[in-house]
Amino acid sequence: MxxxxxxxxxxxxxxxxxxxxxxxxxxxxxxxxxxxxxxxxxxxxxxxxxxxxxxxxxxxxxxxxxxxxxxxxxxxxxxxxxxxxxxxxxxxxxxxxxxxxxxxxxxxxxxxxDMDQIRNFDPDLGSITLQPGVTQGDLYNFLTDHSYPFFAPVTGSSPHCSLIGNALERGYGVTPITDHFQGITEVKAVLADGSIYQGQLDQMDVESSKLAKWGAGPYVEGLFSQGNFGIVVEATIKLEAKTDHSIMIIFKPSDDAEDFEQVVRISRELMQTQKKVVSAIKYFNKAYSVALNMPVPRDELAAPDFDITAWLNDASKKHRLPEWLGLIFIYGNDDLAHIAARECKKRLAPHCKSIVIFDRKKIKLARAANKILPNIKPLQMIKAQIDTVSASYDLLRGMPQSRFLKAAYWRAGELPDNQDDYHPGRDGCGLIWYAPMLPMTGKDLLKFEQITKDVCARHGIFPVVSMTTISEQCITALVPIMFDPATESEQAFACHKDLFESCQAAGSLPYRAHIDSMAWYGADNQTTHFQSALQKAKQHIDADGLMSPGRYQRRKA
Ligand SMILES: Cc1cc2nc3c(=O)[nH]c(=O)nc-3n(C[C@H](O)[C@H](O)[C@H](O)COP(=O)(O)OP(=O)(O)OC[C@H]3O[C@@H](n4cnc5c(N)ncnc54)[C@H](O)[C@@H]3O)c2cc1C
Incomplete structure (x- = not known):
């Protein structure tokens, strides 16, 4: 029955x-x-x-x-x-x-x-109005074709990625306006009842409306960033003028944790005192360096007793990879940039094993050397490292490229021959980003790395971590949870949840969420004051929940 x-x-x-x-x-x-x-x-x-x-x-x-x-x-x-x-x-x-x-x-x-037009550009002020389909690559080509001296706000993702979707999701990059939503000065959107949202000053034809982010009155545009209040049909962004010089410093802190803490303190102070010149700082942990330099040990991974930590330690020893690697990005005119670079080097030196300053000349030399170096096995790692440094420098100059997507293929996936064709979603890669915000102190960064190592060890995931400053106070850590979709999806999802819960217990959470984790925000399973205020606003603007249901919302039980 x-x-x-x-x-x-x-x-x-x-x-x-x-x-x-x-x-x-x-x-x-x-x-x-x-x-x-x-x-x-x-x-x-x-x-x-x-x-x-x-x-x-x-x-x-x-x-x-x-x-x-x-x-x-x-x-x-x-x-x-x-x-x-x-x-x-x-x-x-x-x-x-x-x-x-x-x-x-x-x-x-x-x-x-398909709405991919550049609507308006002010070549003096660097203000540009775009439709959502305009990509990083489109903007870069537009600026270079016309020799406009502005940086495209690029990311480490594909040139085929949008500028507006990325900014609405609060993506960031390394060019001077690192926080891309910060660069948005105006938004036009269609609301759930079909009406148009437009900034008040813009509708009143105030010329400077496109130049002043906050306008007058309450700041409403924020509702469209990580929100579900409308369909953005157009946005104006501020482009940063190109400096004639960019410098990239690559440094290896000494392996002692104490030295790393000092390095974080000094780099924070450099950002505090050299605002806009020292634009962003990145750190990569040892597992990241290993993944960057060595293929995944496919055969060993199949063994039931494979020990990720032991393998990472062996691999890093063999190739003399450091506990941490750091990058500093500097923008300025010739003198200013070089003075800042020398200051960075002088202050970091007591706590570092090596510091190399790359300016335009040195990059040119490195590229020339790479052309001459024979492509033989003992030199392949060095050649690949020079390629990465040179591509990072191009990114620093606002040139988008697919090259960095290759990292998504490390654990699994068929890498296309043509870089422009990289598409980690389509090619069988397995990757979930976990991106918590952390206070910029050495202790906090080390604590987070330890949590990541512990959590990843519980789920058989490589504890790869990079970190990028979003200000001189706050840094975003990025853990790519890399897995083989054929066999490891469940452990990757479990690792994602475990990271979220372990970090929440330790007081840090992501600034940007995967669609599966948007519902995890909230205190003790209660609706927070923030969420209840947002629901009230939503009730008025989109009572039937037409737009992007569930986006950054706690789901109903
Ligand atoms: C290896 C690798 C490296 C990466 N590096 C970076 C990096 O350096 N920086 C970074 O930020 N990201 C990075 N990413 C993540 C991602 O690929 C980029 O952020 C990418 O720009 C986002 O996709 P998109 O531009 O197509 O945005 P979309 O997917 O189109 O938009 C993102 C979300 O925003 C909302 N949205 C978009 N458009 C609208 C609209 N018109 N109206 C209302 N809501 C809208 C939607 O909810 C949508 O889901 C990386 C990914 C990989 C795999």
């Missing part, structure tokens, strides 16, 4: 699902009538179109690809009529955080990639 009831239940729910889906497909046809057939895609698996190395997957109603604001408004009106939730994205390459997969099931993805 029990079995009969169960089978009956399965049959009824399957039939309902089938019926429901048929209804959605029909509804999608009516959307095509409104905006055009070519702008609607019938696809029910988001990962088929927007794959993520984190292996996120959601059922979707389909995809709409608007070409203009009118299309966006028509999509919103249609979604209201058919009670369908929308999930807007720019280029959908939010790899490691969910890719283009919505947070919740059964949304219609609104892919803004």
């Amino acid at each position: 029990g079995l009969f009831i169960y089978l009956n239940f399965v049959y009824v729910s399957r039939s309902y699902q089938h019926y429901w889906l048929a209804g959605q497909v029909k509804a999608l046809d009516t959307l095509a009538e409104h905006i055009g057939k070519d702008k609607v895609i019938h696809e029910h698996e988001s990962r088929a179109l927007y794959p993520c190395p984190s292996q996120a997957a959601r059922h979707i109603i389909g995809v709409a690809k608007p070409h203009n604001i009118k299309d966006v408004q028509a999509i919103v009106a249609w979604a209201n009529t058919h009670n369908i939730k929308l999930y807007p994205l720019s280029t959908g390459r939010n790899w490691g955080y969910g890719g283009g997969n919505p947070v919740e099931e059964d949304c219609l993805i609104v892919d803004m990639g």
Whole structure:
């Protein structure tokens, strides 16, 4: 009898699902009538179109690809009529955080990639208005083609990634405006009732509205960053003028923890006292250096008693890799940049094994040397290191490149021959980013690294850590939880959850979340004051929860 009831239940729910889906497909046809057939895609698996190395997957109603604001408004009106939730994205390459997969099931993805125009550019002030489909590569080409002396705010991800999606998600890079949402001065969006949001001063034709981030009155634009309050159709960003000089310092702190703490203190002081010149600082732990220089030990990994920590220690000893590696990025005119670089070197020297300053001349020499060096096994590691240094220098000068995506293929994945074709979501890589904010003190950074090592050891994951300053007070750590999707997905998810809980217990949490972890925020399983205030705002702006349901929201129990 029990079995009969169960089978009956399965049959009824399957039939309902089938019926429901048929209804959605029909509804999608009516959307095509409104905006055009070519702008609607019938696809029910988001990962088929927007794959993520984190292996996120959601059922979707389909995809709409608007070409203009009118299309966006028509999509919103249609979604209201058919009670369908929308999930807007720019280029959908939010790899490691969910890719283009919505947070919740059964949304219609609104892919803004075809709205890819540069609308306005002020070549004196460096203010530029972009649609969401404009990529880092597009902006870089635009600036170089016209010899405009401004940096594109690039990241270590692909040149095919958007500027607006990245900024809305609070992405960051190394060019002078490291925090990309900080660079946004104005946002235009379509709200859930189809109306337009536009800054007050912009609508009043105040010329400086595009230049002053805060405008006048409450700052509303913040709701669109990591929020779910509308579809951003346009944004203005501030570009930083190109300095004639950029310098990159690579340093290896002595292996003693005490020395590392001193290095963090000194680099913090350098950022505090040389604002804008010392632009950003990065640290990489030993596991990161090993992963950068050696292939993953595929065969050994299969052994049940494989010990990751022992292997990392052996590998780092063999190649004389340091406990920590540091990078400092400096911008300024010739004199200023070199004075700052010398000051950094002088102050860090007592606590470092080596410090090398790379300016334009030295990079040129290194590139020339790399061309002459024969491609033989004993030299391959050095050649690869020179390539990485030279590519990092280009990134520092605002040139986006796919090269750094190669890191996502370390544990698993088929690396395409052509760099421009790298796509860790599509190529079988396994990666979830875990990105907590930490106070910039040596003790805090070491404590976090120890937590990561302990947690990763519990789940058989390599404890790879890098850290990038977002200010002189705060640093973001990045743990790429790398795994083989064929065999290790479950342990990677468990590691992600364990990291979140262990770090929360120790007082740190990510500044940016994977779609699966957005619901984990909250104190003692209670709705926080922050969340309840946000829900009230949401009630007024989007009462039916049409826009990006679940995005940075605690899910209902
Ligand atoms: C190896 C590797 C290195 C990486 N390095 C970096 C790095 O250095 N810095 C960095 O920041 N990231 C990095 N990433 C992560 C990621 O690839 C980039 O942040 C990328 O720019 C995000 O994808 P996107 O630009 O396509 O944004 P999207 O995926 O289009 O957008 C991200 C989210 O923002 C929201 N959104 C986007 N557009 C809109 C809109 N028009 N209206 C409303 N909401 C919208 C959506 O919720 C969307 O899911 C890296 C990833 C990998 C794998």
